[in-house]
Amino acid sequence: MPTAAPVPFITAAACSVNSPIGTAPAARRCFVIYRAFTRLSIYARVREYVLLHGSATVRTSASQDVLDYAFSRGHAYSPTDSRTQVCESARVDIHTRIDAVRKRAADTLSGRIIAVESDKGGLGKTTLAVELAYVLDAVLIDLDWHDGNAARALGWRHEQRARTSPLLDALAAGRTPRPIKGAPSRPDLVPGGPDLEARQPSAHDMAQALVEWADQWKRPVVVDTHPGGGHAANGAAEAAHLVPTPCPLTEKDLAALDGWVDVMDGYPLMIVPNRVPRVPPAAQLGWVESIADRYRLPVASPVPESSTWLPRRKARTAVCSARSLSPKSEPLVDAFTTIAEEVVEHV
Numbered sequence: 001m002p003t004a005a006p007v008p009f010i011t012a013a014a015c016s017v018n019s020p021i022g023t024a025p026a027a028r029r030c031f032v033i034y035r036a037f038t039r040l041s042i043y044a045r046v047r048e049y050v051l052l053h054g055s056a057t058v059r060t061s062a063s064q065d066v067l068d069y070a071f072s073r074g075h076a077y078s079p080t081d082s083r084t085q086v087c088e089s090a091r092v093d094i095h096t097r098i099d100a101v102r103k104r105a106a107d108t109l110s111g112r113i114i115a116v117e118s119d120k121g122g123l124g125k126t127t128l129a130v131e132l133a134y135v136l137d138a139v140l141i142d143l144d145w146h147d148g149n150a151a152r153a154l155g156w157r158h159e160q161r162a163r164t165s166p167l168l169d170a171l172a173a174g175r176t177p178r179p180i181k182g183a184p185s186r187p188d189l190v191p192g193g194p195d196l197e198a199r200q201p202s203a204h205d206m207a208q209a210l211v212e213w214a215d216q217w218k219r220p221v222v223v224d225t226h227p228g229g230g231h232a233a234n235g236a237a238e239a240a241h242l243v244p245t246p247c248p249l250t251e252k253d254l255a256a257l258d259g260w261v262d263v264m265d266g267y268p269l270m271i272v273p274n275r276v277p278r279v280p281p282a283a284q285l286g287w288v289e290s291i292a293d294r295y296r297l298p299v300a301s302p303v304p305e306s307s308t309w310l311p312r313r314k315a316r317t318a319v320c321s322a323r324s325l326s327p328k329s330e331p332l333v334d335a336f337t338t339i340a341e342e343v344v345e346h347v
């Protein structure tokens with residue numbers, strides 16, 4: 001399995017991606033391969049371009065093993081030499097990709113726990129957790145007690161339920177909860193509910209329960225958490241095989257990330273750059289690079305900024321469940337699917 005450790009970076013100066021046709025719209029949409037991301041992301045950038053334009057010519061100073069890795073990912077690439085590679089075809093339907101990643105997750109992530117966590121609020125945990133759970137066909141466990149949580153985002157309203165916490169009921173009874181079925185447009189869900197704040201189990205008990213439940217379900221489990229830890233979130237981190245931590249590329253969020261990775265040293269964090277503009281700020285990319293380097297952390301493919309569409313979206317479904325994609329949803333669905341693919345490879 002390839003490691004997702006930071007690679008020798010491709011610098012913007014040494015790398016360009018050009019449309020073979022060279023039309024003006026293609027040139028405008030031409031992206032710079034991020035110098036700060038991992039080999040997984042380098043591959044994703046190339047693929048994104050190929051998806052947009054059908055093919056791309058990549059000139060890069062990347063080492064041969066980075067390129068070999070990209071070529072081994074199932075698309076039709078025809079290498080010419082180590083510095084100039086021509087990538088062709090690769091218009092893979094997104095639903096085919098989601099089906100494929102679900103099959104691989106069922107084979108390799110059974111009983112595995114992915115806990116989405118961060119120190120700070122509002123960074124994109126719930127969005128990432130819902131989408132990852134959907135794409136991986138995982139059980140989503142909601143350990144956030146606030147009403148901006150995953151359960152409410154998926155249409156579960158605790159105030160309409162006699163029992164307000166399927167999760168606390170299961171913990172109290174010492175049994176495995178039965179997830180609420182979400183198909184076809186939501187992940188299966190175990191809500192925590194508002195009482196969880198006052199009645200959190202100890203970190204140890206939470207970790208033990210999550211491990212037992214994941215074993216019983218024989219499925220991947222994705223956990224959404226309340227920002228800043230707490231017993232339940234700490235237990236999820238203890239049990240987790242991977243802790244994706246979303247981070248927008250802003251000064252404040254990166255400063256918070258810097259402190260958070262230090263507190264979480266030893267846990268299997270994966271940095272997920274979120275709300276990334278088409279041309280990401282170089283200084284902030286450098287900061288991500290230095291954090292990832294210092295702690296030997298993998299960096300996932302970036303989630304693009306969706307300035308108004310995502311925050312205003314009212315549907316109580318996973319974005320990735322849409323049967324037809326729009327120009328606004330497609331980059332997000334592609335990004336979340338790519339991150340799910342990376343999770344499968346990494347865990």
Ligand SMILES: Nc1ncnc2c1ncn2[C@@H]1O[C@H](COP(=O)(O)OP(=O)(O)OP(=O)(O)O)[C@@H](O)[C@H]1O
Binds near residue numbers: 125
């Ligand atoms: N890539 C993105 N582009 C634009 N908006 C985004 C993106 N990701 C998340 N958001 C928006 O940011 C807001 C916060 O997202 P979300 O609820 O997922 O964060 P959170 O970390 O779970 O917050 P909390 O810590 O309060 O639970 C939401 O309005 C969401 O739609």
Ligand SMILES: [Mg+2]
Binds near residue numbers: 149
């Ligand atoms: Mg949240």
